[in-house]
Amino acid sequence: MPKANETVLEIDLGALTHNFNYLKSKLQPNTKFLAVVKAFAYGSDSVAIAKHLETLNIDYLAVAYAKEGVLLRDAGVTTPILVLHPQPVNFKTIIERCLEPSIYSARILSEFISVAEEQSQKDYPVHIKFNTGLNRLGFWENDVDYIVSKLKETTSIKVKSLFSHLAASEDKNETEFSKHQIETFKSIAKVFKSKINYNPWLHLCNTSGIINYPEGHLDMVRSGVGLYGFGNSVAEDKQLKPIASLKSVISQIHTIEKGETVGYNRVHKAKDYETTATIPIGHADGITRIYGKGKGYVFINGKKAPIIGNVCMDMIMVNVTGIDCKEGDEVIIFDGLHKASNLAESSGTISYEIITAISQRVKRNIIST
Known part of the structure; x- marks a missing residue:
């Protein structure tokens, strides 16, 4: 590589391919892979990263906010994009740009249904977030009946996935807690699916979850920092290449x-x-x-x-x-x-x-x- 003659961030797509293939090797063949490209793809270049991941047949992308998804759509990215922390002010934009919202509270569920109905949507894909211990965003376990009742009142949306987030998957001292989260989520998903007539995908594992908890891989996994070359442990860092x-x-x-x-x-x-x-x-x-x-x-x-x-x-x-x-x-x-x-x-x-x-x-x- 040429020597730098100004301040520059070099982004190595070959390293990205290596990291994707390494993490993918941890999965069963049918397990889908969601790449987290929020925050300009962890400070790199979200458009370049997303487009390269599309060449690797990535299943899903995720961003934090709607405007990050719009940036990718404007660049020609066509892969499904999950918006992890949407706000009601952006719901019309989300629908217009074929982005898929995380629905994490009663307010967000009601307001997105309202906008989806106004926009004459049918079976618009949404992702229901459950809180299993991280205590940031998400419905509680006892909200299942409420969510299902709201779903049965409308044809405007359909649940594409149920998901949660591990709180300490990189910390071996928290193994018991992480396993409890996995079992709690599986229990929630079982009850939820018993009350509707279709099977949403289930996803829970982040990068460290992919590495440490194969029993939690379910239908799809999500990786952010691992794709960019960091495994949250000395052993895994040796297997990955910073991009x-x-x-x-x-x-x-x-x-x-x-x-x-x-x-x-x-x-x-x-x-x-x-x-x-x-x-x-x-x-x-x-x-x-x-x-x-x-x-x-x-x-x-x-x-x-x-x-x-x-x-x-x-x-x-x-x-x-x-x-x-x-x-x-x-x-x-x-x-x-x-x-x-x-x-x-x-x-x-x-x-x-x-x-x-x-x-x-x-x-x-x-x-x-």
């Missing part, structure tokens, strides 16, 4: 004397002669202030250079004392070798946060390998 590499370049090098300071608020004070490099990426690009003051780091010519002082809006400064480098040299913030998860851990956060935070002003380069 994104965030790179930049040294803009300027300074030599400062003992006692001189660097950056806003004079947070960093040189203990001796130091060489610093300024790099054109900052908190407006997704490298937030938590990575400052030596917590975060970059790699220059294979050497680790700690971020010094406070992260600025458009740049960071790093200590390159003892590193053989010059202005114009490439800087690696994270890639397949220097992983985003390690950088995140250095500052007390997680890979999800750093990869989804990469600003849309950072140039994206799509690479097929």
Whole structure:
């Protein structure tokens, strides 16, 4: 790959194919695969990712909000798209753009039925979300009769799937809780299906659920972070390939004397002669202030250079004392070798946060390998 000469996020579609095939290998042949492409496909490029997944015959896509689904439709993506957290103000748009809403409460169910009826819909596909312990969104187990009664009052919608979300599928200390969630969901689904005359798909497992709980794979699984190269464990991370590499370049090098300071608020004070490099990426690009003051780091010519002082809006400064480098040299913030998860851990956060935070002003380069 060419060396970076500006701040750029390289997105490797070959790595995406590898991750998809690895996760798919965990499933039974008839188990469907839903790819989560919300938040610009976890900070990468939702259109490029969705279109590539279509070439891999992905069964479903999922986004958080309606506007994310509209973006994909405008780009020509035709795969079914589940909207995980829709709001009533967007229901007409959802129907117009052939998106499929998650129905997670009595209010959302009633309001979507109303809009669907106004739009003269028949059997419009919806997905009923049950809360089995994550306690974010979803109906309760004792809401089944209410949901079924509402369904029987209308022909405007039809349930395409029932689903829930595991709360701690990556945590081996929570195995008992996760298994309880799986059994609770299966019980809810059994009762629900006994009260209607068709069989919606069932899905529950996220990436770590795919890996750790094959008994929960059911009709379909959902993967987000795993597709982007993170398995939530050291062992699984070795099997996956991060699809994104965030790179930049040294803009300027300074030599400062003992006692001189660097950056806003004079947070960093040189203990001796130091060489610093300024790099054109900052908190407006997704490298937030938590990575400052030596917590975060970059790699220059294979050497680790700690971020010094406070992260600025458009740049960071790093200590390159003892590193053989010059202005114009490439800087690696994270890639397949220097992983985003390690950088995140250095500052007390997680890979999800750093990869989804990469600003849309950072140039994206799509690479097929």
